Amino acid sequence: xRRRQTAPRTGGLLRRLPEAWRRPLAIAGGVVAIAWxxxxxxxxxLAPHDPLAQELPRLAPPGPGHWFGxxxxxxxxxxRVLYGARVSIPLTLLLVALSVLIGGLLGACAGYFGKWVxxxxxxxADLVFAFPTIILAMVVAAAxxxxxxxxxxxxxxxxxxxxARVTRGLVLGIREREFVVSGRLLGFSAWRSLRVDxxxxxxxxxxxxxxxxxxxxxxxxxxxxxxxxxxxxxxxxWGAMVASGVEVFxxxxxxxxxxxxxxxxVLAFNFLGDTLRxxxxxxxxxxxxxxxx
Amino acid sequence: xxxxxxTAAGDGVLAIEGLTVAIRGKEILRGVDLTLxxxxxxxxxxxxxxxxxxxxLAVLGLLPHGARVAGRIALAGRDLLSLPPKQLNAVxxxxxxxxxxxxxxSLHPMLTVGRQLTEHMRHHLRLSRGEARERAIDLMxxxxxxxxxxxxxxxxxxxxxxxxxRIAIAVALACAPKVLIADEPTTALDVTVQAGILRLLRGLCxxxxxxxxxxxxxxxxxxxxxxxxxxxxxxxxxxxGPRGQVLVEPRHAYTRALxxxxxxxxxNAAAATAGAEPSEGEPA
Amino acid sequence: MTxxxxxxxxxxxxxxxxxxxxxxxxxxxxxxxxxxxxxVGESGCGKSTLARTVCGIGRPASGTVxxxxxxxTPLGLRRRDPxxxxxxxxxxxxxxSLNPRRxxxxxxxxxxxxxxxxxxTPADLLDRVGLPREFATxxxxxxxxxxxxRIAIARALAARxxxxxxxxxxxxLDASAQAQVARLMRDLAVESGAGLLFISHDLSxxxxxxxxxxxxxxxKIVETGRTDEVWADPRHPYTRALxxxxxxxxxxxxxxxxxxxxxxxxxxxxxxxxxxxRCPKVMDVCREREPEFGPVACWLHEPA
Numbered sequence: 001x002r003r004r005q006t007a008p009r010t011g012g013l014l015r016r017l018p019e020a021w022r023r024p025l026a027i028a029g030g031v032v033a034i035a036w037x038x039x040x041x042x043x044x045x046l047a048p049h050d051p052l053a054q055e056l057p058r059l060a061p062p063g064p065g066h067w068f069g070x071x072x073x074x075x076x077x078x079x080r081v082l083y084g085a086r087v088s089i090p091l092t093l094l095l096v097a098l099s100v101l102i103g104g105l106l107g108a109c110a111g112y113f114g115k116w117v118x119x120x121x122x123x124x125a126d127l128v129f130a131f132p133t134i135i136l137a138m139v140v141a142a143a144x145x146x147x148x149x150x151x152x153x154x155x156x157x158x159x160x161x162x163x164a165r166v167t168r169g170l171v172l173g174i175r176e177r178e179f180v181v182s183g184r185l186l187g188f189s190a191w192r193s194l195r196v197d198x199x200x201x202x203x204x205x206x207x208x209x210x211x212x213x214x215x216x217x218x219x220x221x222x223x224x225x226x227x228x229x230x231x232x233x234x235x236x237x238w239g240a241m242v243a244s245g246v247e248v249f250x251x252x253x254x255x256x257x258x259x260x261x262x263x264x265x266v267l268a269f270n271f272l273g274d275t276l277r278x279x280x281x282x283x284x285x286x287x288x289x290x291x292x293x
Numbered sequence: 294x295x296x297x298x299x300t301a302a303g304d305g306v307l308a309i310e311g312l313t314v315a316i317r318g319k320e321i322l323r324g325v326d327l328t329l330x331x332x333x334x335x336x337x338x339x340x341x342x343x344x345x346x347x348x349x350l351a352v353l354g355l356l357p358h359g360a361r362v363a364g365r366i367a368l369a370g371r372d373l374l375s376l377p378p379k380q381l382n383a384v385x386x387x388x389x390x391x392x393x394x395x396x397x398x399s400l401h402p403m404l405t406v407g408r409q410l411t412e413h414m415r416h417h418l419r420l421s422r423g424e425a426r427e428r429a430i431d432l433m434x435x436x437x438x439x440x441x442x443x444x445x446x447x448x449x450x451x452x453x454x455x456x457x458x459r460i461a462i463a464v465a466l467a468c469a470p471k472v473l474i475a476d477e478p479t480t481a482l483d484v485t486v487q488a489g490i491l492r493l494l495r496g497l498c499x500x501x502x503x504x505x506x507x508x509x510x511x512x513x514x515x516x517x518x519x520x521x522x523x524x525x526x527x528x529x530x531x532x533x534g535p536r537g538q539v540l541v542e543p544r545h546a547y548t549r550a551l552x553x554x555x556x557x558x559x560x561n562a563a564a565a566t567a568g569a570e571p572s573e574g575e576p577a
Numbered sequence: 578m579t580x581x582x583x584x585x586x587x588x589x590x591x592x593x594x595x596x597x598x599x600x601x602x603x604x605x606x607x608x609x610x611x612x613x614x615x616x617v618g619e620s621g622c623g624k625s626t627l628a629r630t631v632c633g634i635g636r637p638a639s640g641t642v643x644x645x646x647x648x649x650t651p652l653g654l655r656r657r658d659p660x661x662x663x664x665x666x667x668x669x670x671x672x673x674s675l676n677p678r679r680x681x682x683x684x685x686x687x688x689x690x691x692x693x694x695x696x697x698t699p700a701d702l703l704d705r706v707g708l709p710r711e712f713a714t715x716x717x718x719x720x721x722x723x724x725x726x727r728i729a730i731a732r733a734l735a736a737r738x739x740x741x742x743x744x745x746x747x748x749x750l751d752a753s754a755q756a757q758v759a760r761l762m763r764d765l766a767v768e769s770g771a772g773l774l775f776i777s778h779d780l781s782x783x784x785x786x787x788x789x790x791x792x793x794x795x796x797k798i799v800e801t802g803r804t805d806e807v808w809a810d811p812r813h814p815y816t817r818a819l820x821x822x823x824x825x826x827x828x829x830x831x832x833x834x835x836x837x838x839x840x841x842x843x844x845x846x847x848x849x850x851x852x853x854x855r856c857p858k859v860m861d862v863c864r865e866r867e868p869e870f871g872p873v874a875c876w877l878h879e880p881a
Contacts, residue, residue, distance in 0.1 A: 540828030
């Protein structure tokens, strides 16, 4: 993906970006997303304290030595937020990747093979769609037992149908295209046709959805932790940290900083997803503007 | 028809002089000269990419964003290229109209045919609802749509491709333009339907005194309806002349090559570049 | 030897809540090895449906299609029967007939793999269709419509078909490229001893390349014959109308003859001869009985 190009180093580089990536929101999204990924990688170097060490005064407001303050156990919130990136971001990315893989594959099979395959997969997807997302995820997480791994599984259960639907629709549109039929006439098996001709031509839109979904998945995952169905203490998970901050509402910093972390990641990936969509979709505002008289 | 269109300045209604168009530094038109006369069909031939469509769009001021234009497009004494956008808008549709290749895309699928016809007239000619309706029915009759009274209440998809193109022509004629630009108007149609549209175009040109610019790659179509023929190549008009001369005794080697590449003359295709004798198309 | 035999083929399109449309309503046709047959008719007459059914895309409602003496089975989810890969098709839209994400060389190589041909390279095939060998490493978006169609032809030929089908392969191309691509298809097919079924609405091109011509109207084949004979002496009134509608580029300014009326809705074809509502020579018998004979399905030309 071209996402990597969004880090603007020089004016020259900026000008070489495709137009969709040159807008402020795209650049902001790219910068913030990359910053968070770097933080996740370098948290041990960046964090001033051990995220689990209860060595500072309890509930100290932000100040020198602990810029984001400390929580009720005397842990440094800045360090916990930085370490939290190592928990939430890789898990969210893994989660979305798995959703794309499972949902995409099921949707592609449904669209390509049709008939009972389609019926089975899509009715299953409808079943999931019929429930409010967070409630279903809560039910699944509660049934499996509270742990971060189970929370991921629960979000996976509610997230794949969106990919299945989108992929199915795209595959239906492309299945009858001449080049796919030509391949079948040359004796491609259905599987080879799907792999070689169909799937590579539906990845673009699915990637857009995935990027947009990173924010949602993170929210859902932190939401489950917030509700006590995910990460267990003392793990520095953002959702769990917000939950513990709610208990000490007077010390605003305890809940605010992990909350801001969630907000920035969600926004950044939403901006990236929007940009990706505009860059891939020919019917963008830019294209319309160009065609206007 | 009672309508007579007075001609301004000289013999042409529309005169294009030294028109150049460049898009992102690339010259699409490199100095095009053309004159359209009332009651005459001027054919513009050439392969795709030769700039024939761009010439039509330039007359309507419909060039893509960022195009640089120079030269003169004079309509009744005014230079269209120097008109402010608002006045150009008034000219477009009222004095110059266009018919496109694909009637499916030039008609709005969600509006009745009558609405699309009257909208233009009410806007440009400030007619009342009743007058506009009268005129719409009259136009539908003119383009020979059967049962015009009922037809104006229907939607584009309820008509066949040929009928849709007739309707698109009616929409173009709604404000009694002096100039009609028809860009490949029959290319998307079957030959049997094409014949009807060509007859219609020729008839409208003769009856209403329209000046028609017919852009087409089909030299057969050109031969059937055009009075004058211009041949374009790489943004330049390489040859202009009466139909009988250009299509029978072309002066330019490129015109000859075009004629020789036709299936009718394909026997000569190999010798085309060597400049073979132009053979006459045989009557079907 | 008859390569392809289509016998009384009926193909129906069913849409829920709509009347059944008989796109092909009892058509018979044959193509011999090394023969070029042009199938012409207006859009919506069923010629493309016929071609697709011959390839096995779609299932006939009745009638038979046999290739080299064996019935053509419809292409389902299973891999196509290897004996049927001898039928290859070139489609109308050059922009949809190549996979935009794969190098053209790889796509041509698919055809070679079908024929288990290890001695020929994609570059050789590009050479045969008149394109530079080094194009093999490029992607489809780098080519014009005409070039793409040549690549599609190369891919089809790579599978060494004994029957090549062109479904309006030239109608989306520039006028100057049309005749060239049509000729190329003909030459390559005939050279390799394959039969060619060439579908087009452009009679002037079909005339150029076809040995035999079949004219289709509203799901039926109304006239077949040797191309030069049909051209010189069209017998079915519909064939006459089709030929008469082609404007000649002779500079004479003659408007082509118009065929009145539209093609009727194939969901409810007229009774009797399907052409009778538009026919200038309509007789009483035409309104009542359908002419079910060949080579000219017209009551004026009933075989004795």
